Amino acid sequence: MRTIKLALRNLFGAGLRTWLNVFVLSMAFVMIIFFRGFLSGWDHQAKHDMIEWEIGESQFWQETYDPFDPFTLNESHAVIPKQYNQLIEDGKMTPVLITQGTIYPDGRMQSVLLKGISTRNNVIALPTDMLDTEGEEINAIIGTVMAKNSKLKEGDYVVLRWRDVHGTFDAVEIKIAAIFDCDVPSVDAGQIWIPLQSLQQMMGTPNEATILISGVDHAEEAYPAGWIFKSQHDLLSDIEELIKTKSIGGSIMYVILMLLAMLAIFDTQVLSIFRRQREIGTFVALGMTRGEVVRMFTVEGAMHAVLAMIVGAIYGIPLFWFMATKGIAFPVEATQDFGVALADVIYPVFSMMLIFGTSLLVLITTAIVSWIPARKISRMKPTDAIRGKLQ
Amino acid sequence: MKNTLTVQIEGLKKHFPTGKGHFTALNGINLEIGTGEFAGLVGPSGSGKTTLLNIIGSLDNPSEGTAKVLGHNIGELSITEAALLRRKEMGFIFQTYNLLPVYNVFENVEFPLLLLNMTAAERKKAVHDAVEWVGLTDKLKSRPNQLSGGECQRVAIARAMVKKPSLVLADEPTANLDAENSHHILKTMLKLNEELNTTFLFATHDEKVIQYLKRKIILKDGMIEQDLKNL
Numbered sequence: 001m002r003t004i005k006l007a008l009r010n011l012f013g014a015g016l017r018t019w020l021n022v023f024v025l026s027m028a029f030v031m032i033i034f035f036r037g038f039l040s041g042w043d044h045q046a047k048h049d050m051i052e053w054e055i056g057e058s059q060f061w062q063e064t065y066d067p068f069d070p071f072t073l074n075e076s077h078a079v080i081p082k083q084y085n086q087l088i089e090d091g092k093m094t095p096v097l098i099t100q101g102t103i104y105p106d107g108r109m110q111s112v113l114l115k116g117i118s119t120r121n122n123v124i125a126l127p128t129d130m131l132d133t134e135g136e137e138i139n140a141i142i143g144t145v146m147a148k149n150s151k152l153k154e155g156d157y158v159v160l161r162w163r164d165v166h167g168t169f170d171a172v173e174i175k176i177a178a179i180f181d182c183d184v185p186s187v188d189a190g191q192i193w194i195p196l197q198s199l200q201q202m203m204g205t206p207n208e209a210t211i212l213i214s215g216v217d218h219a220e221e222a223y224p225a226g227w228i229f230k231s232q233h234d235l236l237s238d239i240e241e242l243i244k245t246k247s248i249g250g251s252i253m254y255v256i257l258m259l260l261a262m263l264a265i266f267d268t269q270v271l272s273i274f275r276r277q278r279e280i281g282t283f284v285a286l287g288m289t290r291g292e293v294v295r296m297f298t299v300e301g302a303m304h305a306v307l308a309m310i311v312g313a314i315y316g317i318p319l320f321w322f323m324a325t326k327g328i329a330f331p332v333e334a335t336q337d338f339g340v341a342l343a344d345v346i347y348p349v350f351s352m353m354l355i356f357g358t359s360l361l362v363l364i365t366t367a368i369v370s371w372i373p374a375r376k377i378s379r380m381k382p383t384d385a386i387r388g389k390l391q
Numbered sequence: 392m393k394n395t396l397t398v399q400i401e402g403l404k405k406h407f408p409t410g411k412g413h414f415t416a417l418n419g420i421n422l423e424i425g426t427g428e429f430a431g432l433v434g435p436s437g438s439g440k441t442t443l444l445n446i447i448g449s450l451d452n453p454s455e456g457t458a459k460v461l462g463h464n465i466g467e468l469s470i471t472e473a474a475l476l477r478r479k480e481m482g483f484i485f486q487t488y489n490l491l492p493v494y495n496v497f498e499n500v501e502f503p504l505l506l507l508n509m510t511a512a513e514r515k516k517a518v519h520d521a522v523e524w525v526g527l528t529d530k531l532k533s534r535p536n537q538l539s540g541g542e543c544q545r546v547a548i549a550r551a552m553v554k555k556p557s558l559v560l561a562d563e564p565t566a567n568l569d570a571e572n573s574h575h576i577l578k579t580m581l582k583l584n585e586e587l588n589t590t591f592l593f594a595t596h597d598e599k600v601i602q603y604l605k606r607k608i609i610l611k612d613g614m615i616e617q618d619l620k621n622l
Contacts, residue, residue, distance in 0.1 A: 279491055382451075
C-alpha cells in the first residue's frame with residue numbers, strides 16, 4: 001500500500017512526462033482492443049452470413065463432389081436419398097444440383113456455376129421463391145457482384161449454355177427474376193441460381209443433386225451410401241483458418257504497438273534511473289531498502305498501465321460503443337473484391353474477456369519493462385547516488 | 392543527562408580502489424562521540440570527513456577496523472539492516488538538500504514517517520511540529536523549486552528531525568547558503584540539539600558552522616589531527 005502510495009505520488013508529481021506516457025500507452029491499449037474487436041466482429045459476421053446464406057446446419061456432399069475441381073463437376077450428382085424426402089418436403093433440407101455453364105450477356109461469353117435449388121427452400125436465405133414461374137420461362141436469381149460483373153439487371157434475359165450428362169450441349173434463354181444482396185462470395189460471384197427441377201430436366205438427371213443443405217445437424221445419424229457428411233464445423237474451417245491468419249497478421253501489429261508503448265515506458269524508466277539518481281540515493285539514505293526502491297520503481301512503471309487503462313476507458317468506451325452500435329462501413333468495391341464473406345458494415349465485438357485479457361497483458365508487460373531498469377538500482381552505490389554521480 | 396556513546400570507532404581505515412592500487416581516505420581513526428553532542432568533522436577537501444560521515448551513516452563500510460554506531464557494528468550489517476538502522480535512528484542533511492523534487496514540503500518531511508508505518512494522524516502532527524521548528528508552516532504546499540536555498544535546507548532539517556532520530560548527520564549543510572541563512576539554520580539545529588538531546592555530527596570546512604560546534608574533530612589526510620572540545 002505504501003509502495004503504491006509513493007509510486008502514485010511520484011507519478012502525479014512528474015506531471016506532463018507521466019501523462020504523455022500514459023496517453024501513448026492508452027492509444028496502444030485502445031488500438032489493440034479495437035483490432036481484436038474488429039476481427040472478432042468480422043469472424044462473427046462472416047460465420048453468421050455463411051451459415052445463413054450457404055452452409056445451413058450441415059451438408060451432405062455427393063462423394064465425388066469437389067468444389068475446387070471443376071472437371072469432376074459433371075459427374076458429381078446422385079439420386080437424393082429417400083430417407084431425406086420428408087425433410088425436403090418439410091423445407092428442412094434443400095437439395096442443390098451444380099454444374100458448369102456459360103452465359104452470353106451482350107454478346108460476351110462468361111463462364112458460370114449453374115446451381116439448381118428448390119423453390120421451397122427454407123434452409124438458406126436465398127430468395128428462392130423468386131424462382132417460381134407460371135409459364136415455360138426459366139427464372140434465375142443472381143447476386144449483386146454477379147450482376148455487376150455481367151452487367152445484368154432485373155428483368156434482363158440472357159442466353160445460358162450447358163452440357164447435359166450425355167455430353168450434349170444445349171442453350172436456353174433465362175430471365176433474371178431478382179438480384180439479391182449477399183456478403184458471401186461463394187453464393188454470389190460467378191453463380192446463377194435456377195429452379196432445381198429445371199436444371200434436373202436440362203441435365204437429364206431427374207431427382208438428383210450434388211449437395212444437400214440441411215437445417216438440422218445429422219452428426220449422430222447413419223449416412224446414406226455415396227454421400228459424405230459435412231458438419232458446420234467442417235464447412236466453416238476455411239473461414240476460421242482465414243481469421244486465424246488475419247489474427248496472426250494483426251498480432252504483429254499489436255506487438256509493434258506494444259513495443260512502441262513499452263519503449264516509451266522503458267525509456268522513461270531508464271531515464272529516471274539516471275536522472276533521479278540523487279533522488280534514489282536520498283530514498284536509500286532515508287532508510288528505504290534496495291528491494292523497496294526497486295519495488296517502488298516497478299510499481300511506478302506499472303501504474304502507467306493502470307492510468308492508461310483509465311484514460312483509455314475515458315475515450316475508448318464511447319468509441320467502442322459507437323463502433324459496436326453503428327458498425328464500420330467498408331466501400332462496396334472493397335467488400336466485393338475481398339473473396340471471403342465481408343459485409344459492407346462490420347460490427348466489432350468487444351467481449352469482457354478481450355478487454356480484461358488485453359488489460360492484463362498490458363499490465364504485466366509494463367511491469368516487466370519497468371522492472372528491468374529498476375533492477376539497476378540495486379547495483380547503485382548509495383554514496384554515489386546521493387551525489388548524483390553517473391555510474 | 393545520560394552520557395552514553397553514540398559513535399565508537401577503533402582503528403578505522405577506508406581504501407578506495409584506483410587504477411594502479413588503492414587510495415587511503417581514512418587511515419586509522421579512533422573516535423568516540425557521546426549522546427547529545429554537537430560535533431563536527433572539520434578539515435579541507437580530501438581530508439576524509441565525508442567518507443567518515445558516510446561510514447557512520449551506514450552508507451559505506453570500513454575497509455579495516457570497527458565503527459559502532461548506536462550499538463551496531465556497521466561493517467557487520469547487511470544492506471537491509473543498514474537501511475533499517477538509518478530509517479529508525481538517523482537523519483541526514485545534505486549539502487545539496489536532496490529534497491524530492493516532485494513532493495511538496497509536507498510530503499518531503501512526511502516521507503521518513505511513511506517508512507515507519509505511522510498513521511496519517513500521527514504523521515500529520517509530527518510534520519506540523521517539525522515544520523514549526525524550522526519556521527516554514529506557511530510553505531507546506533510549496534515544492535522545492537518554489538523555495539529559496541535557505542528554505543530548502545530548513546525543509547531538509549525538518550525531514551531529518553521529524554522522526555526525532557538519535558543521530559543527525561549533516562554534510563556541508565551551509566555550503567550553498569548565505570551567511571544569514573547559515574546562522575539561522577545553525578541556530579535551529581543547536582536549539583533542536585538542546586531541546587531533544589539529538590546527537591549532531593557535521594562534516595564541514597565552513598567557518599560559520601565551526602563557530603557553533605561544541606566539539607571540533609580536525610581531520611587531515613585521513614587522520615584525526617586534533618580533537619577540540621569547548622569547555
